[in-house]
Amino acid sequence: MTAPDETGIGVDEWVEQSEGRREGHTGFTAPARRLFDKLTPGSRLTLFLLAAATYPFLVRGSDVRIGITILLLAMVALGLNVVVGWAGLLDLGYVAFYGFGAYFYAIVASDQLPAHWPTWIAIPIIVAASALLGALLSLPSRRLVGDYLAIMTLFFAQIFVELVRNFERLPFVPDDLNLTGGPNGIPGVKPFEFFGFEFNGQELLGGTLPTFSRQYYLVLVFLGLLIVGLHNLNDSRTGRAWRALREDTLAAEHMTMPVNRLKLLAFAVGAGIAGLSGALFATVQNGVFPNNFNLFVLIIMYAAVILGGSGSIPGVVLGAVAIAYVPELLRDPTKAGLLFYVGIAVVLFVLVRRWDKIAATVGGVFVLGLVVRFFSSRIWDESILGEVNDTSLSRLLDDWVLNFESQRDVITSYAFVLAIVGVLLVVLATGWWKIAALIPTLYLAILVWENKLVFQPSITRQLLFGAVLVVMMAVRPQGLLGTRRVEIM
Amino acid sequence: MKPILELRSLSKAFGGLQVIQDLDLVVGAGQIVTDDDPVVGQGEAVADLDFSLKPGEIVSVIGPNGAGKTTLFNLITGIYEPDSGDILMDGRSIIGLSPEQVSNLGVARTFQTLRVFLNMTVKENVMAAAYGNTKVGMWGSVFRTPSARREEKQISDLAESKLSFFGERLMGYRWDQPAYSLSYANRRRLEIARAMATNPRLLMLDEPAAGMNPAETHEITELIGQLRDDVGYSILVIEHDMHVVEGISDRVIALDHGVKIAEGSFEEVATNPHVIEAYLGAGAAGTK
Amino acid sequence: MEFFLQQTVNGLTLGSVYALLALGYSMVYGILKLLNFAHGEVYMFGAFAGYGMLTILGGSSALVVPVWLALVLMFLAAILASSAIGVALERFAYRPLRQSTRIAPLISAIGASFFLQAAALLMFTANSRTFNTPQLIAIDSGIPFGPIRVWMVRVLVIVTSFVLMVLLYLWVNRTKTGKAVRAVSFDREAAAMMGIDVDKVIVVVFLIGSALAGIGGVMVGLVFGRIFHIMGFVAGLKAFTAAVLGGIGSIPGAMLGGLMIGLAEAFTTGYISSTFQNLIVFGLLIVVLLIRPSGLLGRPELVKV
């Protein structure tokens, strides 16, 4: 699946064609991408902020929370992007800094401690402390490269969760001090408050803005500032040095760049941003719990960075929007179904690309469904007795896809395994064989979806994120908006 | 007049393999200085005069593959530490310094294996190398302070001027292309431009003409001469192509199995029986 | 003394499983320079395949075949399932990325690991399963070891792992394929030019590494009873650490590292507290990594300039 032109990079022929490749942008997203390329970074940001600012008016009440989740993910993913996307340091402990910031804020702004710090003091201190922690943890990691760094930082993340879970049981902690709340976390974190302006509570400033919206705009302001700052930083001496470090550490070192100091700085900046996002998260959620900072959350952050395009600020923001929004869609079976079938259509389009073949595939799946249903109803009554699940889309599939009454779990498990095997075969096959493999695979996928996945949004989400990472790496490692990267070893 | 770089009985072995053995070398002292004959007083003026006429010198290192030439570079730039012997910059030992520290002392190099920052643009490659000579901090960049803007402009101008050195080759639209889109020959040029941006006094080029066609080789020969004459670098260059070596060298040293087997002008070295034997023994075509 | 011996046996049991897992990590890393994060999931699926076979055979209490045959079939099922997954991972998640950036396969591995976990959750739910081993092999069977008696299952685990490791060592060092494996891990391009089928060698390595992981999964199920869908994560992490500790790429190193981690864990649990088991093991490993980044028996990597 390696792009064919990658083999000859640097060879004269390849260089000659490189002009042509730069034209780039083909396919159905091309117009959007060309338009995007034409905009200056400033106008892109303005457009984004304008769109984002109207969001709370478009949705009702608590749906604004989804927006807050998206913005927070964008912030924290931008921090991760500094470490991974720019400096090229694979930090798998990043989620710990997010957790550190959140816990720090929760502890100083709740009843865990008698001292309640004012927000405007707490935030800068938290950012500085997180950055310092990041720098400290990067000290031992300095000499480690690549995978060793990854494993070491992963341990840090594990240690963080263990510490938070077991804090009050640690030998050096006095019995009556329970800072982290152990497995129960810290509920009841105070809202943000800047000089009397509360970002929570029911009525303020004439009560014009509901609570969630107020928090939403707060996070949006932080995100906007962060984007500007990071954009400037990327285009500076420091940003260039980070990227040089990522490209070739040894060469960077020979070109007057102090690689160790730069690594430390990248870790610190990333950790500072994570700490800030964590603190915001704590106030928005009104509490912190150990599971908010586990490996799953780390994967979500990585998925956002990778999907959008590691190294690209608009890419990472876009990635965060996609990654944080999809799970919300999955919660509602109707929307989830829509997403699933649209997803299938897109995959079909990308994989097959020819109308006659697409028509053949769709027809094939349909016929297969009818045949399977016909025979299975002869052999085994229960295969169609089940109640059809209650989404409008699925009702269309009533007479077509099997709905099991008993043994649903067992059968869907087998169907799931077969569907995976089918997907792998589709990847391997070419021409009409691909279609032949695609037809049963699609049928099985729909079967599994309708019988199981649609009711299991959290599993679906996990499957989806895992698959996103694998598929993106194979198909488009640069992400949606990133630029293609080349590495020669 | 102190030489820029001086090696004193340098040795390096990897495992059991002796790669560099008791090597002495002086670079950048004009053409009259020998290390055991320090020039003082009246002589200094002469040296100075000489220097101003011929600010640097170009020393070529030749030798069959595996002779230890690249290892010599790696020792000087601090990738490896020598087992024994000393490396002096401006008379001070630089043993134990990191590559970054060495580069900040004014030593820049290119790599035989081509190590440009592939996914940065051509111009950014050169701009990145100005790091050591600039000083705006992170916050200055984040807030785009006036001094940060000013410095950014300077870096940009510096990069453009260094790239312009290569004329059409690295000109114009190519500046904003990723470095991986360059041909191998152009990457070699870009590496030189990048090295120049660190503001060095000693430039070390590892096989700059490798992979170039005869016309390009000719071009690079002239360019190396210009680098010395116009900019004033002292240059230490590893090269296999004897036309290049003949065209540029003030002095040539020949290595074989890490041992210096000959030193002197091109003619002296090229006709030295040890050198011919080393090359023929290694199966190479020998002196052309 | 008794307690000490008991913990030693615990540590050796756990350690042999870690060692089996570590071997897979180490071999894959040696040959591809890839940290196969999904290796722990391969092991988890091995455990579930073994459990599935046990269920098919009637379960621990109502076996329809002799115990030894049941054990053999369980291990076979695990080997089949695990190596199928391992080879599929290599073919679909890693092979397309051989030419890409260093970071790409790592992220792909994380994604694959995550996907496999979710798949397990989908198929097996979040409930843990138990092998009910005492009904299979009496708890008072076993051999005396000083003042204590070592349960037969533990003997089985320790001896089998040891035999497997010796076989692997001989295979790598004495056979032609083993030689090819070493050649490819030393320099893939040169090996390819010498006419070695690199793809095939890599597949073989994944096959063997995954099979060992599957065996380890069944062993853990037998000894500790419980298996569950996220068991692969922490075990994989520790096994990788074992590999790093011993010196990644080195087969004796993986064994040594696995045993050391198993022992460290058993003694922490035994003498300090199981709460801090992970904390202390991870902390210890960070220290070791810092002092010897290339591990106890590993060789530092060459820098090519």
Ligand SMILES: Nc1ncnc2c1ncn2[C@@H]1O[C@H](COP(=O)(O)OP(=O)(O)O)[C@@H](O)[C@H]1O
């Ligand atoms: N890091 C290293 N470890 C072991 N051997 C090395 C290392 N670097 C170079 N060598 C060996 O040193 C010898 C000289 O290499 P090198 O300096 O690259 O030669 P050349 O003169 O062709 O540039 C070669 O035999 C090479 O294999």
Ligand SMILES: [Mg+2]
């Ligand atoms: Mg060389």
